[in-house]
Amino acid sequence: MLKNYFKIAYRNLLKNKAYSLINILGLGVGMACCVLIFMFVQDELSYDSYHENGDRIYRVIHGSVPNDNATEGAEPSPFWVWGNAPVGPALKLDFPEIEKVVQFSGRGDLLLGEGDNLQQEEGVLFMDSTAFDVFSWKLLEGDPKTALAAPYSVVLTKSTALKYFGEEPALGQAIKASAVAGRSEDGDLTVTGVMEDLPSNSHFKFNLLISLNTFRQTRAEVFDSWGYVDTYTYLLVNEQFDQEAFQAKVPDFIERRNPETDSDYNYTIKLEPLSDVYLRSEAQRQPGETGSLTNIYVFSIIGLFILLIAIINFMNLSTARSMERAKEVGIRKSIGADRGSLIFQFLGESLIIVMISAIVGGFLIMLALPWMNDLTGKVFEINQLINWNTIPAFIGIIILIGILAGSYPALVLSGFRPVMILKGINKSNARGVNLRKGLVIFQFSLSIALIAGTIIVYNQMGHLLEKDMGFDKEQMVILDFNYDYRVTLVSEALKSELEANPAISSVAFSRSVPGSHFPNAYTTLEMSDGEMVGQAQPIFQVGLDFIDHFGLELVAGRAYSREFPSDSTSALVINEAAARQYGYSNPEDIIGKKFDQWGRAGQVIGVVKDFNYISLHREVEPLTLPFEAFASRYVSVKIAQENLPETLASMENVWKELVPHRPFIYSFLDEDFNQQYQSDLRFRQIFTTFSILAILIACLGLLGLATYTAEQRTKEIGIRKVLGANVGNIVGLLSKDFIKLILIAILVSTPVSWYAMNQWLESFAYQVPIHWWIFLVAGLISIVIALFTISFQSVKAALMNPVKSLKSE
Structure with missing residues (x-):
């Protein structure tokens, strides 16, 4: 009997080659995508698990909380590692x-x-x-x-x-x-x-x-x-x-x-x-990279979506084609077959397709691993996936998917009444149609949510990369000499020689540049009532020309100047956030106030407009910019865009002449700054790639349904053509039902995707708004994709000779 079941399954696969290919390819791609996402998620969740005593290792994080003397409304400071x-x-x-x-x-x-x-x-x-x-x-x-x-x-x-x-x-x-x-x-x-x-x-x-x-x-x-x-x-x-x-x-x-x-x-x-430490820490100043638990959830959901869409394709096509096997079921039931044996057979056929799909998926995974490594920046190997520990799990998953995908078709087919079927009557057909409609709506709801999510992710990343940060970062070359005092000794000569080049407009020294590491300093500053109050804030130790060089805007006071020799020892420039930290809402009011910081004391001489010296995941924080000529690590060089290779070669020659003991190490500030968004950019790539694959799998199923619908309505199409219907009428006839379902899917997916993407945006201090038109565009894109998918089959049916159509039965 089992041999006979396999023979029947094999014959059905060959008889319906197109549908078998759609089912096998759709499930294979869906399973491959799901496994690749699983590998990424599993790797993210495995961070630091290699330590034998990992469950007994903790780290100390440091913070401070207001005491009884604190100002009313004072909040705890963020914790640091x-x-x-x-x-x-x-x-x-x-x-x-x-x-x-x-x-x-x-x-x-x-x-x-x-x-x-x-x-x-x-x-x-x-x-x-x-x-x-x-x-x-x-x-x-x-x-x-x-x-x-x-x-x-x-x-x-x-x-x-x-x-x-x-x-x-x-x-x-x-x-x-x-x-x-x-x-x-x-x-x-x-x-x-x-x-x-x-x-x-x-x-x-x-x-x-x-x-x-x-x-x-x-x-x-x-x-x-x-x-x-x-x-x-x-x-x-x-x-x-x-x-x-x-x-x-x-x-x-x-x-x-x-x-x-x-x-x-x-x-x-x-x-x-x-x-x-890797996924759940909220402490700042991490000693290494950290991941995002939110992103893990997003990728897991996408993997589940893709697998669900592939399973829905299988169920849709199986139930749609159930009538073709109705007579087979009727005859077998009339000669004594019970329902259990029929369910077993149809589930067995489902499992065979799933197993073939799994083999196809395995080949796709092996082909995709190098691409996945490039996409994620990780190193995945096939032996991580296939070993004696994972094989039982994969077999179990294949059986589960086979049962999930084949259970409803098996129950529908085995439930046909033989007398009604052999008379050509099937009352369960309407129920099958409603199920298919519901599954299409669900499938395209997922697809539209992914399209809307992709648009929002691209908008947010474009905002991060294009927002005016409040300082000049374009065409800014950064030379790293790593605090080498011998470079500091020749800093004035180095500055003069570099600025002698017409392609170089200015040069500045500093300990930190936007996007780089910076220390924190405890700074005591005079309040409006004359009391000296201490606060901690980030600190950029800068050279004389740093403020003008980076185009920082002064909102009060002045920048450091060679006309005031005391600036090197007793002057301080801060940003607006630091002024507010000490209670000065008007920056002008803090000019001339006394300060004490790291052994330097004097007066505040200037306030610069807030600029985003850290990533847009965080608000602009209080910052002081003390003038410190001998604490530098970087030389910042503003160059012209033209003849870039020649300018860099000239800079290297000057460097080798004045600093022969150090290699010429340079980078571009905009690229360095955007390194803070490396994980976000990788998230965008992965999200977009697997969203596109999910939509393609959905379209594959839609193509199968459109093909089947056209076949079922062949005679109707022939009659309509004889009565004068043109190609446009026929295409509209076959397309309108699918478009209605997609419009319903837009209404279903909009609130869900809005909520999900709003949660994702919470990790950014500077967010793009989620506009209503994003969901309209996502819906229009899905409609265009659906029309493109079914248009070929619709046009083909519309162009068929009506004489052949009327002979189709």
Whole structure:
């Protein structure tokens, strides 16, 4: 009997080649898309799961809350991952449930090597010696207990060791480093370990680790100051650790251990589990990349949509063609077949199609993996997908999809009454038509929601990339010399030589540029009643010409000037948000007020208009721009658009002449700034790509239904043509029913997609409005796509010879 079922299924597939192809291809593409999205989602959810003790690793995040002296309405500050160093050892002493503490400091890039092998290495961390006790990083060479113990010792990743030493053993070798940890002279680092490269699903990103004791050699005071922010702290706790009980003890701990207090705010800490770090952390100043849980939900929903659309195609075509097998069912029932055996047969046919689709989907996945890697910036391999752990799950999913897709058609077909069928009467046909209409509405509701979502995503990303940020970023070349004091010594000569080029309009030095890293400073400033009040805010230490160079608009006072020598020591420029932070709604009122910041004291001389120096995910925050000539990292060069290669070559020649010991490293500010939106741009690409695939799968099913409808109405079309109907009449006849369904789908999908995309936009401080016309456009696009899909079959039916049409039965 089973052999007979397979034979019948095989014959039906061959008999209806077009419909079989649509079903197999639609399901295959749908399953492939769903699996690819699953691989992406699974990778995002797996971040940091490779640590053996990951469930016992926490990190400290730092914040402050208003106390009894705070101004009315004062709010808690955002929590930071970046914080002070003393908190780590103090926690270890006071809480026996903490087994290990590991701390590190991100001290920027480092110039390594010498001669022709001189490179500015990114991803450099000063790391505690306990790192290998807490994190599951495998050392290929060296002793994990001592590798990061001694000053000026370094652990390289495998790829970094290959870069500098090739195939030679790196352990014990010396590598020259420029101005390590604040030393004014170059020095050697000793390679004490080589570790495996970090897995891609790690929120840590580094290429080498220098011992934290190296940093202690020159800045020992940092490790005793509760007010100095430069350290990340992670904890390994024991099995009995209770996070809620720990948090209840924090206030007493802070009061007992922290000698540095603020008159208005109390410093506090919280713990974040390692499992929350990548997707669920709301703390600022992350040491590595973070993901978006909202995006995970969006992609999961899209994957489910695609699979549902493919299953709906199968159900629609199966129920639509059920009448063709009605006589088969009637005859089999009349000779004794029971309903259960018929259901089993039709479900079996469904499973066969699903299995063939799964094989097609597997081939599509293998073909699509390189493209998926480029699209997501990740590395997916087929062995991640197919192994002994996943095979049972895939078999189960195939059976589930087969049952879901084939259950209704099987129930409909097996429920036909043999007497009625053999007489040519089928009362269940109307029910099948209504089901197909409902499924088409549901299918196109999903498609229209995806089209509207794509339009909104593109609008938002265009807004991010094109919004006036309040500063000049076009044609701005950034030269990175990484705080090298020898460059600072020749800064005036470098500026003069560069500005001598007619293609260069201005040059400025600064510690930070928009979009780059910046420190925070505690600044005391005079209030209107004469009281000095302290606040913390970001700080851009800038050169004399920075404000004019970047085109920042002054709303009060003046910029730094060579006409006022005291500007270098006792003047301060702030932005409007900083003025409001101190209670000055009118920027003019803060001019001349006293300030004290990082050992500099004087008066506020200017207020610049707020500009977006950070990404548009966040509002403009208070910012101070003190003039500091010897704290720079970057040279910003504004150049003309014409003859760009020649201008860059000229700049490099000047650099090599005045700064021969450093490589010429440059980038463009607009590209650097937009790197903050890399994950958003990737989201747009993935969202758009899979939305298009979902719509194509929906159109594939619509094509099958249109073909079947045209076939069912062949005789009607012939009669209408004989009575004078033209091609336009026939096309309209076959299209209007589908258009009605799509109009209903527009009404269904609009509120749902508006709500979903409004939730997505909440992650941006600066949002595009969701206009009503977006849903109208999405609906029109879906109508055009549907008309284009069914037009070929409609025109073909309309052009058919009516004589042949009337002979069709």
